[in-house]
Amino acid sequence: MDDGTRDVLAGTLAELTWHEVEAAARSGAVLLWAFGVIEQHGPHLPTGTDVYLPMARLHAVRALLAERGVEALIVPPYYWGVNVVSGAFPASYGVRPELMREVMVDLLAGMARDGFGHVFCFSGHGDALHNRTVHDGVKAACERTDADASFVTEPALARRIGLAADDPYLTLYGPDEGPPDGPVDVHAGSWETSLMMHTHPRLVREDVRARLEPSGLGLSELAVWRRGYEHARRVTPDGYFGDPAAADAAEGHRIQTTAAEQAAHAIASRLGRTAPAHPQTGRRNHG
Secondary structure, eight states: OOOSOOOTTTTSGGGSOHHHHHHHHHTTOEEEEEEOOOOOBTBTBOTTHHHHHHHHHHHHHHHHHHHTTOOEEEEEEEOOOOOSTTTTSTTOOOOOHHHHHHHHHHHHHHHHHTTOSOEEEEEOOOOHHHHHHHHHHHHHHHHHSSOOEEEEEOHHHHHHTTOOTTOTTEEEOSOOOOOOSSSOOOBSSHHHHHHHHHHOGGGSOHHHHTTOOOOOOOHHHHHHHTTOTHHHHHHOTTSOBSOGGGOOHHHHHHHHHHHHHHHHHHHHHHTTOOOOOOOSOOOOOOO
């Protein structure tokens, strides 16, 4: 899927004139917005993985929405997110949740002033506090401004961060998956590396990836890892939690296609548009 560019602004409203953005808002277009972070992703993936992946997914979702008669524009990604788990690693940056929330409120208010009827916010980063902050920003903007927005996420992640399935600021997609039976794969492991091999293969350090041993860690280690900072660095000194060597580009394509279909279906359903049935298989959110 790599088109030879690494420009995360490609295909977003940043490339449009203000006349074109205004016309889209007047025609009833919705906005798609990704929230990622710059953080370590092991010795084989770039620190921008949590920005590249959700942006690739939004492009797929936009195309599927167009097939359903829903016009959507993609907002340039927000990438200075909240980082707890990888906070002790180099090149893993974060901001205070209250700052991120207030930036979201201001920008969502501006999008509402432009006339956009709904903004669908996606997360590319599995950190619990980051995702709570995305939800908090959406909620605060809707309560304090004219914004109409929601957080598009999977049931398992919503439950993990303490949100009810009927929360009005959520647009849920995909099946509600439980914890895995065997070793856990949550960060820069098989599934996330598979996605990068599909969407941005030139950014994967293939010679490194192929030699990495599986972390072989389970739920007890995951609980410690999620405490973040030095705890996470001690559990995963090389920065990955899973099996990168088992990654496969074809599997990345399957994951991407399934998740995009599920998200497009959920968005179209929230907007009241008729949409075809979506796949019933998916992939749990990382982190």
